[in-house]
Amino acid sequence: MKKTILTILLCGILIIFLTGCSKSEELEKPYIGEESTTEIDTDREIELSIKEGTLTDAGATIVFTNNSDKDYIYGVPFSIEVKKDGKWHVIHADMSFNLPAFTIKAGEIKEIEITWEPGYGELENGTYRVIKNISYEYEKDKYEDFNIAVEFNIDKD
Secondary structure (H helix, E strand, C coil), rough: CCCHHHHHHHHHHHHHHHHHHHCCCCCCCCCEECCCCCCCCCCEEEEECCCCCCCCCCCEEEEEECCCCCEEEEEEEEEEEEEECCCCEEEECCCCCCCEEEEECCCEEEEHHHHHHHHHCCCCCCEEEEEEEEEEECCCCEEEEEEEEEEEEEEEC
């Protein structure tokens, strides 16, 4: 009898705990913030572009073109900025990413699909850029990081 009461009591506490923890908080909506301080490196022999015909207001296929003799490393994370009054501005969005690392070998071209809709929503008309952080190993276990970007326009009209 005591075991049955104890089991029922523990199940009740567990149900209350799980119910309370499962309430999802509403994610913060993306908003345009301060002027960007992100430095984009345009002197590298690795380029970022958008595959023709893949751009939507919710995502795109981006293409890495490695025109160098170095192997580069990149991850899944990306950010999007918007151009307002001739200046780039950060768009604050609630995004989460897995953190695997991928290699793009010297001379390689690689395509990846990105979807920004879950965090940024569907983008409104305007000029944007996708920013990707890239690294390369310049010495054993020593890496240099830099950012590359590709600009694009959303025009729903």
